[in-house]
Structures are given as C-alpha cells and as structure tokens.
Amino acid sequence: MSDARLTHLKQLEAESIRIIREVAAEFENPVMLYSIGKDSAVLLHLTLKAFHPGRVPFPLLHVDTTWKFQDMYRFRDSLPDRLGVDLRIWRNEEGVAAGVNPFTYGSKKHTDIMKTQGLLQALNHYRFDAAFGGARRDEEKSRAKERVYSFRDANHRWDPKNQRPELWQLYNGNINRGESIRVFPMSNWTELDVWQYILLEDIPLVPLYFAAERPVVERDGTLIMVDDDRMPLNEGEVPMMKSVRFRTLGCYPLSGAIESDADTLPKIIQEMLLAKDSERQGRLIDHDSAASMEQKKREGYF
Amino acid sequence: MSHQSDLIAEDIDAYLAEHERKEILRFLTCGSVDDGKSTLIGRLLHDSRMIYEDQLAAIKQESAKSGTQGDDVDLALLVDGLQAEREQGITIDVAYRYFSTTKRKFIIADCPGHEQYTRNMVTGASTCDAAIILIDARQGVLTQTRRHTFIASLLGIRHLIVAVNKMDLVDWSEARFEEIRAEYLEFANQLAIEDLRFIPISALKGDNVVEPSTQMPWFGGSTLMYLLETLHVGGDRAQTGFRFPVQWVNRPDSSFRGFSGTIASGVVQPGDDVMVLPSRATSRVERIVTYDGDLERGHAPLAVTLTLEDEVDVSRGDMLVHREHPPELRDRFDATVVWMTDEALVPEREYIFKHTTKQVTGCVSVIRHRVDVNTLEEQVTPSLALNEIARCEIRLNQQIAIDRYDHNRETGAFIVVDRITNLTVGAGMVCDTGAGRADAWDAEPTDTLTAETRAVSSEELATRLGQRAITVLFTGLTASGKTSIAKAVERRLFDAGKLATVVDGQQLRVGISRDLGFSASERSENLRRGVEVARVVNQSGVIALCAFVAPHELPRRRAREVVGDERFLEVFVDAPVDVCRARDARGLYAAADRGEIADFPGVSSAFEPPTAPDLHLDTTATGVDAGADLVIELLRSKGVLT
Numbered sequence: 036m037s038d039a040r041l042t043h044l045k046q047l048e049a050e051s052i053r054i055i056r057e058v059a060a061e062f063e064n065p066v067m068l069y070s071i072g073k074d075s076a077v078l079l080h081l082t083l084k085a086f087h088p089g090r091v092p093f094p095l096l097h098v099d100t101t102w103k104f105q106d107m108y109r110f111r112d113s114l115p116d117r118l119g120v121d122l123r124i125w126r127n128e129e130g131v132a133a134g135v136n137p138f139t140y141g142s143k144k145h146t147d148i149m150k151t152q153g154l155l156q157a158l159n160h161y162r163f164d165a166a167f168g169g170a171r172r173d174e175e176k177s178r179a180k181e182r183v184y185s186f187r188d189a190n191h192r193w194d195p196k197n198q199r200p201e202l203w204q205l206y207n208g209n210i211n212r213g214e215s216i217r218v219f220p221m222s223n224w225t226e227l228d229v230w231q232y233i234l235l236e237d238i239p240l241v242p243l244y245f246a247a248e249r250p251v252v253e254r255d256g257t258l259i260m261v262d263d264d265r266m267p268l269n270e271g272e273v274p275m276m277k278s279v280r281f282r283t284l285g286c287y288p289l290s291g292a293i294e295s296d297a298d299t300l301p302k303i304i305q306e307m308l309l310a311k312d313s314e315r316q317g318r319l320i321d322h323d324s325a326a327s328m329e330q331k332k333r334e335g336y337f
Numbered sequence: 338m339s340h341q342s343d344l345i346a347e348d349i350d351a352y353l354a355e356h357e358r359k360e361i362l363r364f365l366t367c368g369s370v371d372d373g374k375s376t377l378i379g380r381l382l383h384d385s386r387m388i389y390e391d392q393l394a395a396i397k398q399e400s401a402k403s404g405t406q407g408d409d410v411d412l413a414l415l416v417d418g419l420q421a422e423r424e425q426g427i428t429i430d431v432a433y434r435y436f437s438t439t440k441r442k443f444i445i446a447d448c449p450g451h452e453q454y455t456r457n458m459v460t461g462a463s464t465c466d467a468a469i470i471l472i473d474a475r476q477g478v479l480t481q482t483r484r485h486t487f488i489a490s491l492l493g494i495r496h497l498i499v500a501v502n503k504m505d506l507v508d509w510s511e512a513r514f515e516e517i518r519a520e521y522l523e524f525a526n527q528l529a530i531e532d533l534r535f536i537p538i539s540a541l542k543g544d545n546v547v548e549p550s551t552q553m554p555w556f557g558g559s560t561l562m563y564l565l566e567t568l569h570v571g572g573d574r575a576q577t578g579f580r581f582p583v584q585w586v587n588r589p590d591s592s593f594r595g596f597s598g599t600i601a602s603g604v605v606q607p608g609d610d611v612m613v614l615p616s617r618a619t620s621r622v623e624r625i626v627t628y629d630g631d632l633e634r635g636h637a638p639l640a641v642t643l644t645l646e647d648e649v650d651v652s653r654g655d656m657l658v659h660r661e662h663p664p665e666l667r668d669r670f671d672a673t674v675v676w677m678t679d680e681a682l683v684p685e686r687e688y689i690f691k692h693t694t695k696q697v698t699g700c701v702s703v704i705r706h707r708v709d710v711n712t713l714e715e716q717v718t719p720s721l722a723l724n725e726i727a728r729c730e731i732r733l734n735q736q737i738a739i740d741r742y743d744h745n746r747e748t749g750a751f752i753v754v755d756r757i758t759n760l761t762v763g764a765g766m767v768c769d770t771g772a773g774r775a776d777a778w779d780a781e782p783t784d785t786l787t788a789e790t791r792a793v794s795s796e797e798l799a800t801r802l803g804q805r806a807i808t809v810l811f812t813g814l815t816a817s818g819k820t821s822i823a824k825a826v827e828r829r830l831f832d833a834g835k836l837a838t839v840v841d842g843q844q845l846r847v848g849i850s851r852d853l854g855f856s857a858s859e860r861s862e863n864l865r866r867g868v869e870v871a872r873v874v875n876q877s878g879v880i881a882l883c884a885f886v887a888p889h890e891l892p893r894r895r896a897r898e899v900v901g902d903e904r905f906l907e908v909f910v911d912a913p914v915d916v917c918r919a920r921d922a923r924g925l926y927a928a929a930d931r932g933e934i935a936d937f938p939g940v941s942s943a944f945e946p947p948t949a950p951d952l953h954l955d956t957t958a959t960g961v962d963a964g965a966d967l968v969i970e971l972l973r974s975k976g977v978l979t
C-alpha cells in the first residue's frame with residue numbers, strides 16, 4: 036500500500052493514457068479523429084505522452100469541410116513538423132465538386148455531406164478499426180451514459196442494443212472483421228478539467244480561442260467572423276472589428292463568436308465559470324436538431 | 338458551470354491553484370424506484386451550485402406546472418431520467434454525472450433500470466470507492482437494500498453511506514431512524530464492510546445533504562456532503578506488492594526498449610529486482626520513463642514506461658512484479674461470477690477471459706453454488722442466468738498472474754467475453770487463488786520412472802541406528818519457535834546416540850526453493866519439497882525434523898501422505914500473534930503491517946491451526962528446552978527410539 040495520492044488531473048491523465056495504449060495494442064488499424072479544437076489538442080497531448088519516447092503509432096485524420104477558419108488550417112498544418120505525427124486530410128470530393136457550402140445548402144446539409152459523409156468515406160477508405168474522439172460525458176445530458184468504447188457495425192452504425200457493459204478498466208475490444216469502435220479516452224473529463232489541463236501543461240491552441248479584434252457581422256443575433264472572401268455579405272452588411280473569441284471551433288460560417296476580452300487562459304476559464312447560461316452558445320449545429328444526438332450517432336456522426 | 342466560490346471572480350489564479358489540488362471521489366447511488374435517487378443527485382448538484390440559472394428557471398417552471406412537490410422545486414428534473422432511451426430499448430448500464438466542490442471532484446455512477454439492476458450496479462460499482470445506499474424512511478430496510486449492500490461489498494466498495502431519506506415524511510423521527518439503523522446492521526454485520534455510516538436526510542428539502550438539518554438536532558453526525566468531501570481515498574488500496582501488467586512494448590528504435598503500462602498496485606523504483614510473469618525471468622528496473630521526465634518512484638495508478646537492465650523477453654500481457662511477493666500463477670482458481678447476458682452461463686463452454694492486459698480462453702468448469710442476492714443463501718444450480726451471481730471454478734488454457742480481488746481490485750478482476758458475439762457476458766472476482774490446492778502435490782510423475790533404488794532396507798537401518806526413521810513437522814507462526822525447538826531436539830537426540838537432521842523452510846529457500854516466493858501456493862510448494870527431502874532423509878535411517886510455517890491444513894495433510902502416515906508426527910508450535918511479534922527479531926511482522934509482505938500468516942492471511950496435532954506446544958507456557966523434552970517424550974511414546 037502506498038499513500039501517494041494523485042490530483043484529479045493526474046488521475047484523469049493516467050486513465051486516458053491507459054485507454055489510448057490499450058486501443059493501440061488491441062486494434063490493428065486505429066486512427067485519431069483530429070478536429071483542431073481544444074479537446075483534440077488535449078487528446079493529442081495525452082497520446083504523445085502515452086507513447087513517449089516513441090512516436091504516435093497511428094495516424095491523425097482531419098475531415099476537412101473546406102470551411103474551417105484560416106487560423107485552424109495554419110495550426111493544423113504545423114503539426115507534422117512540430118510533433119512528428121502522420122496527419123491525413125480527407126475531403127468529400129463529391130461535395131467539393133458540387134460546391135456544397137453552408138450558405139446555400141444550410142448548415143445541416145453541409146455538415147451531413149462534408150463532415151458525416153466525409154468521415155465515413157475516410158473510414159472505409161483506410162479501413163480503420165478504431166477511431167479516437169475527444170468527446171466527454173459532461174458535454175450534454177444525453178452523453179452521460181456513453182461508454183468509453185462505442186461499437187459500430189460494418190456500416191458504421193451504432194447499435195444501441197448491442198453495447199457492452201464496461202467494468203473496472205477492463206475494456207472488451209473484441210470485434211469481427213469490418214466492425215469498428217469509436218473510443219473516447221476523455222469521457223470522464225469535464226470542460227473545466229480540459230481548460231485547466233491546457234493551462235497546466237501549456238498545450239498550444241488555435242488563437243481563435245483567445246479574444247482579439249476580429250472582423251465580424253451580426254446575423255440573427257449571432258456574431259459571425261468574416262474569415263475569408265468566400266463569405267457572401269448581405270445588403271448593407273459591413274464587417275465591424277470587435278474583440279471576440281470562440282468557445283467552440285467548427286466551420287467559420289457556423290461558429291458564433293462571443294464578445295470578450297479574455298485573452299489568457301485564466302481569463303477564459305474565469306469567464307466560463309462565471310457564465311450563467313448553459314446554452315452551448317456559438318455552436319449552430321446544435322440548434323439545428325436539438326433533439327437527437329442519438330440520431331446523429333446512428334448516422335455515423337459522433 | 339458555476340459553482341460556489343467567490344474566488345472565481347476575485348482571484349482566478351488562486352481558484353485554479355485550489356482546483357488543481359483536488360482529488361477524485363467516485364461514488365455510486367443505489368436505491369429502488371422512488372427512493373429519491375434523482376432528487377438526491379439533483380440536490381447535490383443544486384446545492385453545490387453546479388446548475389446554470391437558466392436550467393434552474395426551467396425546472397422551477399416545470400415543477401410549478403406539475404405541482405407534485407408543492408412549493409419545493411423538483412430537483413429530480415435536473416437529472417435526465419433516461420426514460421426515452423429506456424423506451425427505445427437502448428441498454429444503459431450506468432449514467433455518469435460530474436460535479437465538484439472546493440475540495441473534490443466527484444463522479445457519480447447512477448444506475449438506472451430495475452430488472453437489470455444487478456448487472457448495472459455491478460458495472461457502476463466496479464470503479465467506485467464509495468456508495469450511498471438510499472432507504473425510504475417510511476419503508477425501512479427492503480429486500481433491495483440488502484441486495485444493494487451485498488453487491489457493494491462484493492465489488493469491494495470501502496465506504497458505505499446509508500442515507501435514510503424522506504425524513505420529512507416521518508416527522509424527522511429519531512426513533513424511526515434508529516430502528517432502521519438497527520435493522521440494517523443486523524444483516525450488514527454478515528458482510529465485510531470497512532466503513533459504514535448512517536445519515537438521516539431529506540433530499541427534497543435539503544436536510545443534511547449539503548446543509549445541516551435544523552429539523553433533526555438529535556443527529557450529531559456530519560452532512561452527506563461533508564462525508565463525501567472527507568472520506569479517505571488513497572490512490573492505492575491493494576494489499577499486495579508491486580504489480581505492473583504490460584500493455585504495450587515501446588520500441589521506437591534499437592536504442593530504446595520500454596514496457597508501458599499502468600501500475601496496478603504498489604511502488605516501483607529504479608534498481609528494484611523484478612520478475613516477469615509467467616516466464617519468471619528476472620531483471621532489475623533501470624528507468625521509470627514518462628513524457629515529463631524520469632521518475633524516482635512510481636506508484637499506482639500512474640501510467641509509465643519501465644526499462645530493464647537486462648534483455649529479458651517481455652511482451653504485452655506479461656506482468657512485472659517484485660520477486661519477493663509475487664501473485665499466484667494459476668490456470669485454475671475460484672471466482673465469484675456475475676452473469677450479464679440473457680443466454681445462460683453453461684459450464685465447460687469456452688469463453689474469452691480478459692484479465693489485466695491479457696486475454697486467454699477457458700471455461701467455467703464448475704458452478705459451486707449460486708448466491709441469492711437478497712438473502713445471501715447458497716443454492717445449487719446447473720447454470721447461471723442473467724443477473725445471477727455464483728461462486729465458480731475457472732479453468733483457463735494458460736496460466737495468469739492473479740491475486741484475490743479483496744487484496745487487489747486490478748489483478749483480481751476479469752471479464753468474460755462470448756467468443757461468437759464478442760459481447761461482455763460476465764464479470765468475475767477471484768475469491769480463492771487455489772493456493773494450497775493441487776499443484777505439484779498432484780502432478781503425476783512420468784510412468785516410465787521407477788522409484789525402487791534401495792539396496793539396504795529400512796529394517797536393517799533401524800536395527801543399526803537404534804531408531805525408527807520418522808518425520809516430525811513443526812508447524813506454527815513465524816517466530817513461534819519452530820526452528821529453535823527442532824534444533825534442541827536434534828541436539829538431544831545426537832547426545833543420546835541417535836541421528837536426526839533439521840529440514841528448515843528458510844534453509845530450503847536458500848537453495849532448493851530459491852525460485853519460490855511467499856504466496857500461499859509457494860509456501861505449499863516449499864513444504865512439499867521439504868517433506869520430499871525428509872523422505873530421502875528417512876530412507877537413510879535418519880529422523881527428519883521439519884520446521885515450516887505451513888499455514889494451511891490441506892498442504893499439511895498432503896505432507897503426511899507423502900511421508901506416510903505411520904512415519905509422520907505433527908507438532909503444533911503455538912504462540913499468539915502478539916507474542917510472536919514481540920519475539921520477531923527480523924522485523925517481518927512490522928514489514929507485514931506496512932503491507933510490504935502480502936499474505937503473511939497471522940497478519941494479512943489466516944493461519945489454520947492443526948485440528949489434531951500429535952503434540953500441541955503452548956510456547957507461552959513452555960520454553961525451548963521444556964518443549965524439546967516434550968517432543969523427545971513423544972518420540973519415546975511412539976516407539977521411535979529403541
């Protein structure tokens with residue numbers, strides 16, 4: 036018996052590393068789904084720790100909807116040199132050819148074609164049998180019951196009736212050919228844990244999380260950043276410079292900015308803790324079909 | 338999410354520093370439908386200010402609309418009832434909820450479902466340190482209460498908090514609370530529960546949850562939240578030494594070869610002698626590598642990478658352990674199995690067993706008995722159905738390194754996986770490693786061998802030496818005086834012109850049993866070798882005086898069989914543990930107290946006193962010399978000395 040105790044972050048870190056190693060050891064062809072956001076940044080950091088001093092033994096996959104912020108692309112493209120990871124980028128070329136975009140197709144269709152379909156194409160193409168994601172159980176009420184290993188049939192469908200109980204930290208990774216799992220090593224982290232860990236470990240983030248003067252327009256009460264010249268401005272709309280930041284990052288036309296002066300991690304955490312609304316403000320995709328996370332999951336989106 | 342701390346607004350850096358130091362407590366809430374589980378969780382979230390104002394406004398509105406709780410806000414609404422999912426037939430074992438206070442981060446495992454309750458609760462409990470058992474004050478202890486308590490104790494939950502809820506509906510009655518407590522204790526006393534507390538609460542009104550009750554001044558204990566914030570949660574609770582299941586061999590290039598994994602128990606330091614199981618290859622720890630630099634000392638549950646000084650063969654599924662206190666290497670052992678799927682467990686059918694980082698095939702060879710989760714009654718059964726629990730014998734196609742679950746939650750647990758559907762169909766906890774049973778005692782020598790090699794008969798030897806060659810086993814606790822008495826007997830016999838020799842358990846370990854540790858099965862094997870040596874000694878006409886702790890009855894009986902009943906005498910060298918402790922010059926008891934020696938008879942494992950020894954020496958009354966005299970007397974009376 037030892038009396039040494041770990042802080043909650045050390046415990047969470049150890050638990051996540053254990054899951055990451057277990058999947059790497061038990062699956063033939065894992066991949067890490069990399070979204071460029073803060074949760075992905077933490078997941079990647081944990082993965083580097085898991086395999087140190089070796090390299091990450093599986094590739095990272097970014098499903099590119101082509102509508103991310105320019106800052107995100109810059110950040111993403113610096114990874115291979117900075118961390119020596121194998122980064123693969125997948126675009127739904129049919130969608131690109133058809134000119135799918137959030138403006139004329141609407142956010143739901145755009146997301147479905149460019150993100151969900153794109154992801155499925157990539158998974159089939161590379162025959163990945165395990166895909167790491169950074170999702171957490173505290174993200175919303177319905178995720179509370181999610182398992183760490185989430186099973187998908189050969190069509191990537193989630194079968195709610197066939198999920199396995201998870202006891203101790205003994206994960207059952209047995210699957211048949213063609214089947215796969217999604218793995219969530221950060222299931223037990225909360226949003227505050229993620230931020231605090233980023234602060235403690237000094238994990239680099241896309242600058243968009245920090246407040247800065249940025250050109251925005253206001254649409255339906257949401258501030259949208261004019262990130263490139265593909266953004267069609269409505270009649271009389273003039274971009275204005277405001278000190279804004281983003282709570283979550285996605286496609287720029289679908290990401291609402293919040294007005295803020297928080298330009299350091301402690302200030303961001305403070306703002307988050309003092310916020311009085313639970314609305315996951317800023318993520319337009321959630322508003323579209325508030326109802327069914329389950330539905331999205333069955334379709335193959337997380 | 339805002340929780341109560343003025344520091345957030347005033348000094349965020351100080352707040353973050355405080356938050357950083359928090360520990361995690363994982364607990365389980367158990368209750369039957371309508372005991373108030375959701376209300377209690379909602380109350381904990383609400384009173385620790387984990388609720389956004391807009392959420393609170395929404396549920397206030399909803400409560401007013403439904404009007405079920407009068408003016409009280411129905412906090413159960415905060416917790417998703419998972420009703421929709423249940424209706425769609427989605428299997429939910431456990432829903433996890435997170436909250437934190439200024440002292441701790443909490444993870445609540447909330448198990449819905451009623452028919453499936455055993456399976457769900459076992460799943461939820463497997464990761465928890467504490468459990469809250471909810472009792473409706475009006476109903477008192479119900480069948481379910483017993484079931485919840487039994488499962489919590491089975492899964493090794495150390496802290497049980499019995500929350501007697503809805504005290505507002507029984508007029509905050511102390512008598513009622515005491516009545517329930519007495520009723521509960523009556524059956525809970527049959528179970529091994531380390532820490533048991535009782536609190537009268539009202540989840541609905543908030544009494545004794547986060548805020549002390551003004552209605553129950555008679556209750557002198559602390560609030561539920563205070564308990565949750567202060568229960569002891571050590572990082573490592575195992576009663577075994579260092580265990581490191583290898584998860585991943587890290588070999589980025591030819592210059593580095595490390596073994597990655599999570600320390601399951603114990604402490605490891607560079608320079609430690611380690612053994613690889615199952616190969617028993619030995620080496621020494623060179624470095625404890627992490628991304629944040631090498632560690633001087635690694636402990637559970639850290640995820641690290643170890644490098645060794647020698648090029649020994651180690652792969653995933655192996656276990657690194659200290660050489661002194663290894664786990665048992667077994668392919669047959671007893672476990673408590675919980676069955677988790679509709680299709681019944683069938684003995685002798687092949688399943689996959691996942692234990693630590695290893696998967697092996699095997700079967701449940703025997704269902705010894707089923708345990709009724711409500712009454713604890715043991716029943717005979719040919720198969721095991723969903724939600725049933727039984728003690729079984731497991732037989733695997735390969736050996737695995739196990740400890741008893743109550744000694745080590747990591748190396749004592751396994752899951753059972755169906756080979757065809759790949760579903761997790763069962764969970765198991767090792768309850769008896771099988772130490773002291775079977776092993777080499779039972780092994781059959783190759784039948785081409787013959788053991789008749791004597792040219793001189795034992796009668797001739799007995800006539801020449803004037804004695805009958807017999808074996809005396811001195812059994813007793815460490816430091817009880819076995820070896821001293823055996824040596825005194827040897828001297829007396831020699832002085833009387835007879836021949837005897839001491840076969841000492843410790844002495845064997847220096848040579849013939851150099852490969853053995855101190856687990857129960859290794860002690861048993863050491864004894865087996867000892868009596869085989871005694872047999873050879875006897876064959877040469879000499880009396881063998883065997884001094885062994887030999888803590889278990891079964892191996893002692895086997896020893897008698899090996900030597901032959903007519904040539905075997907058992908002397909129980911008896912002294913109470915505290916006397917042995919006082920006599921112990923080598924500090925072994927102190928080391929066992931510190932948890933450094935697992936399964937130490939008298940401290941962390943049982944010493945089964947011989948039921949019918951040929952001589953019982955109470956060494957608190959007799960000294961070494963008097964003891965030796967009594968042994969000589971015994972030998973004379975048995976006609977050994979002629």
Ligand SMILES: Nc1nc2c(ncn2[C@@H]2O[C@H](COP(=O)(O)OP(=O)(O)O)[C@@H](O)[C@H]2O)c(=O)[nH]1
Pocket residue numbers: 368369370371372373374375376377405406411413502503504505506538539540541542
């Ligand atoms: N009077 C009273 N009612 C309570 C208390 N705790 C829970 N209840 C009520 O008991 C009912 C069942 O509670 P709920 O939390 O949904 O139970 P669950 O099924 O265990 O989650 C609800 O109507 C609650 O408002 C309490 O302490 N006092």
